[in-house]
Amino acid sequence: MPELPEVETTCRGIAPHVVNKIVQAVVVRQPQLRWPVPANLAEQVVGQKLLGVTRRGKYLVLRFATGHMLVHLGMSGNLRVVARREDPGYHDHVDIDFGAQCVLRLNDPRRFGAVLWTSAPLLEHELLAHLGPEPLEALFDADYLYQRSRKRKLAIKAFIMDSKVVVGVGNIYANEALHAAGIRPTRAAGTVSRAAMERLVSEIKQVLARAIEQGGTTLKDFVGGDGKPGYFQQQLLVYGRQGQPCRGCKKPLKEVRLGQRSTVYCTSCQR
Known part of the structure; x- marks a missing residue:
């Protein structure tokens, strides 16, 4: 979507x-x-x-x-x-x-x-009142995400996809940011260190900014307001690449289901 x-x-x-x-x-x-x-x-x-x-x-x-x-x-x-x-x-x-x-x-x-x-x-408005901060704004930082995650047993991928925590980090970009930050998506959010949260926040901001510059990711139906497709799909490192070699360590990428969503990660590079 x-x-x-x-x-x-x-x-x-x-x-x-x-x-x-x-x-x-x-x-x-x-x-x-x-x-x-x-x-x-x-x-x-x-x-x-x-x-x-x-x-x-x-x-x-x-x-x-x-x-x-x-x-x-x-x-x-x-x-x-x-x-x-x-x-x-x-x-x-x-x-x-x-x-x-x-x-x-x-x-x-x-x-x-x-x-x-x-x-x-x-x-x-009821659809907006409980939304978390925008991921590209200053309010979304490592201190915020670290404090919100303490004692949470929810998988870190599901945690950052919760719109009450931060808005707009959907499935594609959660996969990509967690890979870039070296964090296994199945880890409990409350076990992720402050240093790892710093990396994760930075990667979320970077991957979203790059995707916006490229006009988004076209997988099936999406086109932008001008009718043109997005091109970020060409830069995806893990999403949709299950079974293919990790571009870092060359080991095959693993796919699991988290919250009924496809979750792809590297068992070597992400911990």
Whole structure:
């Protein structure tokens, strides 16, 4: 599914095309997504100027004077800027129409995404209120992660994928960061040392930053806001490489299931 770098790539890709543009119409072809699209969504935004596009965790946030539209890409969705003349496809469920300028179109084959509206304070929304810090911000550091992990028996991989601990460290990037930090993903979070947490935080920040620069990771369905795929997959060291040689020690990479997620690591380089 689209993870933080893919959502950030989408955010950066669409913003220059739609910010400060006025919504002319909203077209909802399929209201039954993960949660129903609000029936009054058009009433909330038509005629309003889009003031900004930001990201919180894996949610895209479209800011208007009277509230915020929250967009989640689900398992395989994408939010793209398209020409108004481009006919919608079968899985193109929601259009935010900016008139002659462009259309912001949500494509979501599995319908696990969401388009929601809130006029309440943004960070009080039930989907955002309990989220942890952003991984690329200063608040997310080794001291924070070390203190949060003490006495936790949860596997370190599952721990850093908990959005209440830190947002946006999805399966792909958790695999990669733990490998780079030399930490076995099955280790209990509470047994990871302060020094190892320092390495892990640094690697999480680096792997996410690199992925954003490369436009995210395209595995099946993801494309960025400009319709182009991400290229970080070419740099993956462990994810999807089970059975292949570790690029460090050359031993075959092992795959296990943690939380029903594929987890790939090196039994020699990660401890």
